[in-house]
Amino acid sequence: MNKSPFKASISQIAEQIQPFHVMKILGEAKALEAAGKKIIHMEIGEPDFPSLPCVHEAATQAAALGLTHYTPTLGLPALRDKLSHFYQSFYHADVAADNIMITPGSSSALHLVLTAILNPGDKVLLSDPAYPCNRQFVKLLQGQLIGVPVGHDTQYQLNNELLKTHWQPGIKAVMVASPANPTGTIIEQAELLAMANFLAEKNSYLIVDEIYQGLVYERPAESILAHKNLPDNVIVINSFSKFFSMTGWRLGWCIAPDVLMPVLERLGQNLFLAAPTPSQHGALRVLEADALADLEQRRQTFESRRNTLYHSMREAGFRLNTLPQGAFYLYWDVSEFTDNAENFCSDLLQATGVAITPGRDFGDYQANQHVRLAYTTTQTELTLAVRKIAEFVKTYQAPENS
Ligand SMILES: Cc1ncc(COP(=O)(O)O)c(C=O)c1O
Structure with a gap:
């Protein structure tokens, strides 16, 4: 010893x-x-x-061409552009490339977004059960957790009525996932919009984790960003991990209102500099039609x-x-x-x-x-x-x- x-x-x-x-x-x-x-x-x-063989080929090819340096902190411009087009074709949503930040997994996006908006003592409301790491991120930032028990009567999800019932001053953000882990259930778009509007009135953010979108059954893939009259308090989290089968490539993204983008960039410059470059080239390929x-x-x-x-x-x-x-x-x-x-x-x-x-x-x-x-x-x-x-x-x- x-x-x-x-x-x-x-x-x-x-x-x-x-x-x-x-x-x-x-x-x-x-x-x-x-x-x-x-x-x-x-x-x-x-x-x-x-992950798909075409992803492996694209990443290998990029590496062979020497594309192994840092990308800009917000991500490869070509990938941010391509994601913007993907939102149009896949979700019928207008999302500007300027509002997209590429991150090392959506885990980093969640951490970054919460770092950008929380002061110590701020409250974050989430469902119980929910994706476990969110609670740990809030603790890391010395925020206060408000867990709202949800059962099968609400499909194990939050809704606007529950938000109103459990509302209290000091809630800076509400976090939801649709579809959710561990339940696989979704929140209907009209409900999500109502929640976003309610929270906007309260000056609170709605963080919507859409990382299981794409993997939905008997219904189309949907993003809250497809709503034309969405208030400015909505932040969307997504990832190449699940629908794109690229967990090990550690690549995700967030979509945030204009005011947060320079803040997220500044935090990203310090926390990770940039998402992995070969992975970003692989992701460019996985967004192709084939x-x-x-x-x-x-x-x-x-x-x-x-x-x-x-x-x-x-x-x-x-x-x-x-x-x-x-x-x-x-x-x-x-x-x-x-x-x-x-x-x-x-x-x-x-x-x-x-x-x-x-x-x-x-x-x-x-x-x-x-x-x-x-x-x-x-x-x-x-x-x-x-x-x-x-x-x-x-x-x-x-x-x-x-
Ligand atoms: C709901 C949810 N959000 C985020 C993540 C983080 O995934 P990743 O960092 O691989 O994008 C997971 C992983 O299981 C998850 O289930």
Whole structure:
């Protein structure tokens, strides 16, 4: 052991940041896999498909041409332009390239945007459950979290009525995701517009995470930015990770009102200088028509998987509250089997090799009664997983109940 007198100190803020509990399940699943057990991975929140070959070619070609230097902080002008055109053709939305900033993943966009608008003590309202990292970003910035419990009666989403009910002075921003993680549910556009208008009157921002847009089923892809009379308080977050199957390329973007763009640029210059250059060249290629057609095929595959998972769960007699309209998640109420979803996930994994995520990662409200299933695996594996889960629950006795 090192005998140095140095005593490491960790910041109080860092101490408050919570881990992603799904990593525990992932660790257990990997250990079982290494020991030879067959695992069905339904815990991971990313497409099982690799990025498209044309993306690899474009990035390799750019690197071969020596295009490996920093880009401007706001991103490659050609990519910002292309995204502006993409908004027109894909979402029927007028978005100026000047209002788009390319970031290292939408994770950076979320962090940057919150840094741009929050003072210590400012309140941020979000649903419970919600994407976990948002809560940690707010804590990092010493903001105050207001979690609004949402259940199946509102499709696990916020709405304008809930905003009005839970409104209190000092709320600087409301964060929503549509479709959402962990539930795959959406907020209808008319509702989102009403929320934006209500918040504009209160001088508060609406941050809309659209990173699962594109992956929507039996409905068109939609952006709040398609509204012609949108107030200036709306910030949109998006990413090349999910619909574009490019998680590892670490590339996202945000779209913000004029007044925020120089602020975001100044923060980006300090926090990361620029998003990865080869990834931006890959992204230029993935926005071409032929690549988008390939991604549409993948969207259809996710839709079939959603249907397979949802219907086989129903056939197995499981109570499912909502049919998810997007993303690749199903949020399942397991209260008839356990009041400890974390133990349930661990026990299920050990007994059957099916890896799913406990609700605890996504908030507090009914977290111990919910689990998230990701349909990021084949139809055959999904059907097999449901069969195994059905067998498992027949005899399941949660340790604390036994
Ligand atoms: C709702 C939501 N927003 C943002 C992210 C961050 O994704 P990325 O940084 O890969 O763009 C995720 C990742 O799972 C997510 O589910």
